[in-house]
Structures are given as structure tokens and as C-alpha cells.
Amino acid sequence: MLTETTLQAASSDCWPGRATGNEPSVGSLAMAGALELMGAPMSFPRNVEIYGEQEPADYLYKVISGAARTYKVLIDGRRQIGAFYLPGDVFGVEIGDEHTFSAEAVTDARILVLKRSAMAALAAHDHEVARQLWMLTGRELQRAQNHILLLIKTASERVASFVLEMAERIESSGEVEMPMSRQDIADYLGLTIETVSRMLTQFENAAAIALPTPKRIVLRNREVLKRLIA
Amino acid sequence: MLTETTLQAASSDCWPGRATGNEPSVGSLAMAGALELMGAPMSFPRNVEIYGEQEPADYLYKVISGAARTYKVLIDGRRQIGAFYLPGDVFGVEIGDEHTFSAEAVTDARILVLKRSAMAALAAHDHEVARQLWMLTGRELQRAQNHILLLIKTASERVASFVLEMAERIESSGEVEMPMSRQDIADYLGLTIETVSRMLTQFENAAAIALPTPKRIVLRNREVLKRLIA
DNA sequence: CGACCATTTGATATGGATCAAGCGATGTGG
């Protein structure tokens, strides 16, 4: 299963917020070492499944590099993408025993895989770890609520929101390198690829963005985009 | 603030799953009394605000009778209902310090109001309480994820799903007494009242339901509805 | 019983989907 056994990436910073560690509770420091032992970085090629819907949720995943998506396919073939995960993001957190979405690598990706049972055991003795797990669920909830608000908007509002959101997450010197395809964006926003493409062209014509290549978006005037998002 | 000071409804069963209580951890039993003291049932008339978006999230709410809705209004006036809460449901759980949605009574309602800081203090000493709080967040997440899947479906699929969901939650002898208006349903499903009404008429013509009054839905053939939900 | 408000029903408009080419970037083999 594990493509590598090197554990160096599984350092103590593998858990968000863990670095604060100003609450020396019992087990917290002792278990930090265990964290390193139980996490392993794995490589997933582009478009390869990380886990399937209804599989046992035995692991948590933290993106090191690349990107991942979670999704669900309805009986008639429509696909809904739940979220995109970029370096630093954690996914695969579940309340029940099974994954409710499937997950795939959007691009070639390195992902830190953490055993859930070990996390649970850790949380049972360390309130801070338990709190972090709760926070992760809470952040997913906020993301899902924002997603709901996105899906009631018009096509141009959805696409503008998406561009701005990605800009906040991965902007680098005025540009965004989109890891995902138009189909991915469409399935996230509940639109067709044609509509996504038309909206981007529209934004380009309005001088809000530039598209040197399909995946590269230059932000030329984000005020125009912000005025569109309702 | 409190319309009544009677605490009788704030018994130890006010917390879901708490009744199992087969983990006599420190503080658990001692704090059970505190729970009674900190929860108070309040009465909210129909359409009255329970809390507003961006207000400090100092309390949790458990519906005793009646119904509540959470919602957000976009700048242009569109309203999105996040969820409906019926007797037994808990709402107002937040990760941050502020409510991200507003809440109102759908009908005259009695709602148990629990101080959040007290819950947090309790959770700090009782893993079971902490787990229950986490579970509440997780259940909200699942609900939000289902809501996302609903919003990418067609109008008839959304309305059929809604009727079936409400039936599961409040069916009584083959009937559902809807507490909310058509506008509420429309704002939950991302449709207009006209479309909701037309779909219900359509289901009635297909002999799937009957509508003796607008708020009363008789389930005549739920297989027809199930076949519609994709 | 009467008035009001919610709901239903009808007619028309429209945003985004669908169907159908065309174009361009990427990557491969000669």
C-alpha cells in the first residue's frame, strides 16, 4: 500500500495548530512521537483514487503537494465535487465509519496518510488533539455551507466566486495556476464546462482576468470580479 | 430575556445520547445537575428571531416543540434556508465565536437554551460530552453535504426529496403536517414558490400524494416519489 | 361573513443546457 516508508515528512507539524502546544497535557508530548510513526507520505498519480465512497474511513489525509478532490456520482452519472484540497489541507475526516464521498488526486500528489484509530486514541487522552479534530469537522462544515450559498447563485457569480476563492488559496504574483480541469470546476459549481468557459471568456473581455493558457489565470482587476459575486 | 424560568424540561435527557451515561467519568454526574441549571426552555412566537447572523454564539438550542429555521440573506435579497429543526434537533452549534446564519421560529416554538461556555467547560472534563458536541457538528456537516447534492438536482427531484425527508422526520399515520410555508420550502430548495407548488400539484396528479390543505401532505404512493429522486 | 394572505394556475421570458463544430495546447513518434 505505502509507496514509500520514509517518515521524514511526518514531522510534528503534520497536525494543524499542533505547533502552538502551549497546553502541556498528559500524553501530548509523549504522543507527538507516535504521530511521526503513524503518518506516511504517499504518492498518488493524477486522477487516481485515494479512497472510495463507502470504504471504511481508517485514515486521514493531509496534502503535502499537488491537489485532491472529493466527489460523489449520482445514479444518472452526474458528478458533484465536494471540495478541492491543496497543500496543507486535511481531508477524509468522517463522523461515521465509512467515507461518504470518494477522493482522487487532481494532479500527481504527495499525501500524508494518518491512521484514524491512532488519532482517536490520541484524542481520548489529549483535549487539544480532540479539539483539533473537532475544528477540522467544523471547517468542513463552514466550507459546505459556503458551497450551498454558491449553488444558488447565477453562473457568473459562481465562476467569479470560484476564481476569487482559488486566488486566495494559491495566488502567486498576481497569477493562479489552476490544478483542476474545466470539467472539475463545472462539477464543483453545478454548471457545464461550456458555461464555465463562457464566463471566463466574459471576464477576460471585461479585463478582469487574462488567460495566457487555460489553466493559468492572471488577475487583472479583482474589483470587477468582487462586484459580480453578489 | 427568558420568558419562563421553569427548568423542568431541562432534565438530563436534554443532551442527545447523554442518557446512555455508562461512562462514569469525573464530572459527568456532578455536572448533570449543572446542565439542569443552565438550560432554560423559552417560547418563541412564529417568525420571531432566535439569533442573528454575526451575533456571539453564546448558546446552543434544542427544539422542544414547534420548528425553527436557519437562514442567510444575500445582498440582493435572496434568502437561503440552511436547515429546518424539529423537536429533538439541536442547532446553533458553531466553531467560531459568532453565528454564521440567523435563526427564526417557523411556528410558535418552545426551545431549550443551553449556555455554550458551560457546555465547553463540561466538555473539557468529560470526553463523552466533547464527543457529543463533535457529533453534532458532524451531523450538521452530513446534512450540509446532502443539501449540496440536493441543489444540483432538477426541480421535481428536489421537491420529491424534500417531501420524503420531511416524511421520515415527522410522518404520522401516512400524513405529514408541514410546519413551513411554500416560500420556506422554495428558499431551502433554491426554487421559486411557483415551481414548488407546480411540482406538488404534479405529484398529486400522479397520485403520489394528496393535498387536503396546503400544509397537509398525504403520502399515497411513495414509490413514485422515490423513483423521482435520482 | 368578509378581508387578507398564501397558494395555485396560466402566459411569457430567459439563463444555462445541449448539440455541434472549430481551435489550440500538449505530448508522441518519426
Added chain:
DNA sequence: CCACATCGCTTGATCCATATCAAATGGTCG
């Protein structure tokens, strides 16, 4: 290193589901 094939994206034409606008009906409450 270049020609060509493939795949993903863009652009265009048409259609359809749902919104919008408008009116009629019916349930509820004083």
C-alpha cells in the same frame, strides 16, 4: 526537432427547464 494526433477548451446555434409576471382561487382568522 518537427509533424501530426489527441485531448481539452472555446465558440456558435438552438432548445428547454425554471424564473418571472400576472391573475384567480381558496384557507384562515378576525
